[in-house]
Amino acid sequence: MMNDELAVLRKKLDDVNLDLLALINERGKLVQEIGKVKEKQGTKRFDPVRERDMLNVIADNNQGPFQDGTLQHLFKEIFKASLELQEDDMHKALLV
Amino acid sequence: MMNDELAVLRKKLDDVNLDLLALINERGKLVQEIGKVKEKQGTKRFDPVRERDMLNVIADNNQGPFQDGTLQHLFKEIFKASLELQEDDMHKALLV
Numbered sequence: 376m377m378n379d380e381l382a383v384l385r386k387k388l389d390d391v392n393l394d395l396l397a398l399i400n401e402r403g404k405l406v407q408e409i410g411k412v413k414e415k416q417g418t419k420r421f422d423p424v425r426e427r428d429m430l431n432v433i434a435d436n437n438q439g440p441f442q443d444g445t446l447q448h449l450f451k452e453i454f455k456a457s458l459e460l461q462e463d464d465m466h467k468a469l470l471v
Numbered sequence: 472m473m474n475d476e477l478a479v480l481r482k483k484l485d486d487v488n489l490d491l492l493a494l495i496n497e498r499g500k501l502v503q504e505i506g507k508v509k510e511k512q513g514t515k516r517f518d519p520v521r522e523r524d525m526l527n528v529i530a531d532n533n534q535g536p537f538q539d540g541t542l543q544h545l546f547k548e549i550f551k552a553s554l555e556l557q558e559d560d561m562h563k564a565l566l567v
Contacts, residue, residue, distance in 0.1 A: 384505045389528065391498045395549075396529055396542065398494060402487045403536045409480045432485065433492055440499045445552045446492065452548050453491075456541045
Protein backbone atom coordinates (compact mmCIF):
# COMPACT_ATOMS: atom_id res chain seq x y z
CA MET A 376 0.00 0.00 0.00
CA MET A 377 1.04 3.56 -0.69
CA ASN A 378 0.52 4.64 2.94
CA ASP A 379 2.72 1.83 4.21
CA GLU A 380 5.39 2.98 1.77
CA LEU A 381 5.13 6.51 3.15
CA ALA A 382 5.20 5.22 6.74
CA VAL A 383 8.36 3.19 6.07
CA LEU A 384 10.10 6.17 4.45
CA ARG A 385 9.06 8.46 7.29
CA LYS A 386 10.42 6.01 9.87
CA LYS A 387 13.74 6.01 8.00
CA LEU A 388 13.68 9.82 7.95
CA ASP A 389 13.03 9.93 11.72
CA ASP A 390 16.06 7.68 12.27
CA VAL A 391 18.23 9.88 10.07
CA ASN A 392 17.02 12.97 11.97
CA LEU A 393 18.16 11.42 15.27
CA ASP A 394 21.52 10.43 13.75
CA LEU A 395 21.92 13.99 12.48
CA LEU A 396 21.01 15.38 15.91
CA ALA A 397 23.64 13.18 17.58
CA LEU A 398 26.29 14.10 15.01
CA ILE A 399 25.62 17.84 15.19
CA ASN A 400 25.93 17.69 18.98
CA GLU A 401 29.10 15.58 18.68
CA ARG A 402 30.44 18.30 16.39
CA GLY A 403 29.40 20.88 19.01
CA LYS A 404 31.47 19.12 21.68
CA LEU A 405 34.53 19.04 19.41
CA VAL A 406 34.13 22.72 18.66
CA GLN A 407 33.93 23.44 22.39
CA GLU A 408 37.18 21.53 22.91
CA ILE A 409 38.81 23.42 20.05
CA GLY A 410 37.58 26.67 21.63
CA LYS A 411 39.29 25.77 24.91
CA VAL A 412 42.58 24.94 23.19
CA LYS A 413 42.46 28.21 21.23
CA GLU A 414 41.63 30.06 24.45
CA LYS A 415 44.80 28.69 26.07
CA GLN A 416 46.80 29.56 22.97
CA GLY A 417 45.28 33.02 22.76
CA THR A 418 44.24 32.28 19.15
CA LYS A 419 41.13 33.87 17.65
CA ARG A 420 38.15 31.52 17.55
CA PHE A 421 36.87 32.63 14.16
CA ASP A 422 39.15 31.44 11.38
CA PRO A 423 37.74 32.35 7.94
CA VAL A 424 40.48 30.46 6.07
CA ARG A 425 39.72 27.25 7.96
CA GLU A 426 35.96 27.76 7.29
CA ARG A 427 36.61 28.25 3.58
CA ASP A 428 38.75 25.09 3.51
CA MET A 429 35.98 23.08 5.19
CA LEU A 430 33.40 24.42 2.70
CA ASN A 431 35.68 23.44 -0.20
CA VAL A 432 36.01 19.92 1.21
CA ILE A 433 32.21 19.71 1.43
CA ALA A 434 31.84 20.66 -2.25
CA ASP A 435 34.65 18.30 -3.31
CA ASN A 436 33.03 15.35 -1.55
CA ASN A 437 29.41 16.09 -2.40
CA GLN A 438 27.67 13.23 -4.19
CA GLY A 439 24.22 14.84 -4.12
CA PRO A 440 21.27 15.05 -4.34
CA PHE A 441 21.79 18.41 -2.64
CA GLN A 442 23.70 21.01 -4.62
CA ASP A 443 27.06 22.28 -3.35
CA GLY A 444 25.65 25.74 -2.61
CA THR A 445 22.78 24.34 -0.55
CA LEU A 446 25.13 22.19 1.53
CA GLN A 447 27.56 25.05 1.99
CA HIS A 448 24.68 27.23 3.20
CA LEU A 449 23.67 24.53 5.73
CA PHE A 450 27.26 24.11 6.93
CA LYS A 451 27.67 27.88 7.30
CA GLU A 452 24.64 27.83 9.62
CA ILE A 453 26.26 25.00 11.60
CA PHE A 454 29.55 26.95 11.78
CA LYS A 455 27.68 30.05 13.01
CA ALA A 456 25.89 28.06 15.72
CA SER A 457 29.23 26.49 16.72
CA LEU A 458 30.92 29.86 17.08
CA GLU A 459 28.03 31.01 19.29
CA LEU A 460 28.58 27.90 21.41
CA GLN A 461 32.24 28.85 21.91
CA GLU A 462 31.23 32.43 22.74
CA ASP A 463 28.73 31.18 25.35
CA ASP A 464 31.49 29.12 26.97
CA MET A 465 33.74 32.18 26.96
CA HIS A 466 31.08 34.31 28.67
CA LYS A 467 30.45 31.61 31.26
CA ALA A 468 34.19 31.42 31.94
CA LEU A 469 34.32 35.19 32.42
CA LEU A 470 31.41 35.08 34.86
CA VAL A 471 33.04 32.47 37.09
CA MET B 472 52.00 19.98 22.25
CA MET B 473 49.08 22.37 21.96
CA ASN B 474 49.26 22.47 18.15
CA ASP B 475 49.13 18.69 17.94
CA GLU B 476 46.06 18.78 20.18
CA LEU B 477 44.42 21.27 17.81
CA ALA B 478 45.43 19.21 14.77
CA VAL B 479 43.89 16.05 16.28
CA LEU B 480 40.63 17.85 17.13
CA ARG B 481 40.47 19.39 13.66
CA LYS B 482 40.96 15.98 12.05
CA LYS B 483 38.05 14.66 14.13
CA LEU B 484 35.97 17.67 13.07
CA ASP B 485 36.79 17.03 9.40
CA ASP B 486 35.60 13.43 9.79
CA VAL B 487 32.36 14.56 11.45
CA ASN B 488 31.83 17.07 8.64
CA LEU B 489 32.05 14.29 6.05
CA ASP B 490 29.69 12.08 8.08
CA LEU B 491 27.25 15.00 8.29
CA LEU B 492 27.54 15.58 4.55
CA ALA B 493 26.76 11.92 3.82
CA LEU B 494 23.84 11.90 6.26
CA ILE B 495 22.30 15.14 4.95
CA ASN B 496 22.47 13.75 1.40
CA GLU B 497 21.02 10.42 2.58
CA ARG B 498 18.18 12.44 4.10
CA GLY B 499 17.82 14.27 0.78
CA LYS B 500 17.35 10.98 -1.07
CA LEU B 501 14.67 9.85 1.40
CA VAL B 502 12.87 13.16 1.00
CA GLN B 503 12.98 12.75 -2.78
CA GLU B 504 11.41 9.29 -2.44
CA ILE B 505 8.75 10.68 -0.09
CA GLY B 506 8.08 13.42 -2.63
CA LYS B 507 7.48 10.83 -5.36
CA VAL B 508 5.06 8.83 -3.18
CA LYS B 509 3.18 12.02 -2.27
CA GLU B 510 3.13 12.98 -5.95
CA LYS B 511 1.42 9.68 -6.82
CA GLN B 512 -1.00 10.16 -3.92
CA GLY B 513 -1.72 13.75 -4.86
CA THR B 514 -0.75 14.79 -1.31
CA LYS B 515 0.78 18.21 -0.62
CA ARG B 516 4.54 18.08 -0.13
CA PHE B 517 4.68 20.64 2.67
CA ASP B 518 3.20 19.23 5.87
CA PRO B 519 3.54 21.73 8.77
CA VAL B 520 2.16 19.25 11.35
CA ARG B 521 4.76 16.65 10.40
CA GLU B 522 7.50 19.33 10.54
CA ARG B 523 6.35 20.43 13.99
CA ASP B 524 6.36 16.79 15.17
CA MET B 525 9.92 16.29 13.90
CA LEU B 526 11.07 19.50 15.64
CA ASN B 527 9.48 18.30 18.90
CA VAL B 528 11.30 14.96 18.61
CA ILE B 529 14.58 16.86 18.11
CA ALA B 530 14.01 18.87 21.31
CA ASP B 531 12.92 15.77 23.26
CA ASN B 532 16.08 13.87 22.28
CA ASN B 533 18.56 16.73 22.56
CA GLN B 534 21.42 15.98 24.93
CA GLY B 535 23.38 19.15 24.09
CA PRO B 536 25.66 21.02 23.99
CA PHE B 537 23.52 22.86 21.41
CA GLN B 538 20.30 24.38 22.73
CA ASP B 539 16.94 23.13 21.46
CA GLY B 540 16.23 26.39 19.64
CA THR B 541 19.57 26.32 17.81
CA LEU B 542 19.02 22.73 16.67
CA GLN B 543 15.47 23.46 15.61
CA HIS B 544 16.74 26.40 13.57
CA LEU B 545 19.30 24.15 11.85
CA PHE B 546 16.68 21.48 11.16
CA LYS B 547 14.26 24.08 9.75
CA GLU B 548 17.01 25.05 7.30
CA ILE B 549 17.45 21.38 6.37
CA PHE B 550 13.65 21.01 5.92
CA LYS B 551 13.57 24.09 3.68
CA ALA B 552 16.40 22.77 1.51
CA SER B 553 14.62 19.39 1.33
CA LEU B 554 11.38 20.97 0.16
CA GLU B 555 13.30 22.82 -2.54
CA LEU B 556 14.79 19.49 -3.61
CA GLN B 557 11.29 18.04 -4.03
CA GLU B 558 10.20 21.14 -5.95
CA ASP B 559 13.19 20.81 -8.30
CA ASP B 560 12.22 17.18 -9.00
CA MET B 561 8.66 18.32 -9.69
CA HIS B 562 9.82 20.96 -12.18
CA LYS B 563 12.09 18.46 -13.90
CA ALA B 564 9.18 15.99 -14.17
CA LEU B 565 7.02 18.69 -15.73
CA LEU B 566 9.70 19.55 -18.28
CA VAL B 567 10.04 15.95 -19.51
